[in-house]
Amino acid sequence: MKHFFLRFEHWTTSLSMMVACVMMALASAFGIHQIFTRFIIESPAEWTEVLIRFCLIWMVFLGIPTAFRQGAMVSVDMLYRLSGDRMRRFLDSVVAIAALTLCCIILWWGWDYAKRGGVQSMIGLEGVSMFWAYLALPVGAAFSIIGIIGFWLDPQRMELETAL
Template identity: 40%
Template structure:
């Protein structure tokens, strides 16, 4: 029993660092996209210059921000859940529902990982206009975010933090 608790503690520590880093990068991505958007407006309307690189960079930054931020939603259990069923269930039924939800989420994230890798490999010789970098860099956000989210989804089952979990445990 102590071995399982130690393993869970190490896993949760690793996942916490991973998710916090993902959220920090997602937040930085939002800030970066905002600053690039501001520059784009200033360049176009004040400086009367074209910033052709800004639009694809904003898009790529927002894609990465979304998939990195997915980990935070998975960790809190707010992305894919059946709150109504969880609120009605207790004990063993609740555990079964949580496992079914986890299996569904892990299946989805597994498909995202597999499809994201496949997609990134297919477009590796294409370049993003205005940036001159491989399109794979944009599509790599799918498997990268999905793998981080797998850790977060498992951590949510081991140590739930969502409001619905705390409400039903206290009643």
């Protein structure tokens, strides 16, 4: 069961990181388009600014699961380095419970916020509902919950390997 969950977690974390990278590329492309239209053509496109913000929000919330999975998001490095195996496992559990609590709150209230924001439209993109922008919160939280559980089951501690 643990092996199956870790494979599922690897797939979901990889998917979320891939989409986060696509969102970063899109935000960059929209930024270049905005610079071109504003300073070269001198006729700025209003929609690019809104889409850049939209892409950056999605990028952040879909990139967080990778940080959780690698143990780089919430860590207690000094205590972890000075403690024994039992204390390390206890610290992992405390950090996981705190992170899961936060992600569950973001999931719950993010979904509520997305539903309520569904009646709003994006400025510059009047045909697009704000629901799609706000949906980044619960989606990112759901992927993060999977990553947190995956880290708790199989800690990787990648941030400690690169620390000086």
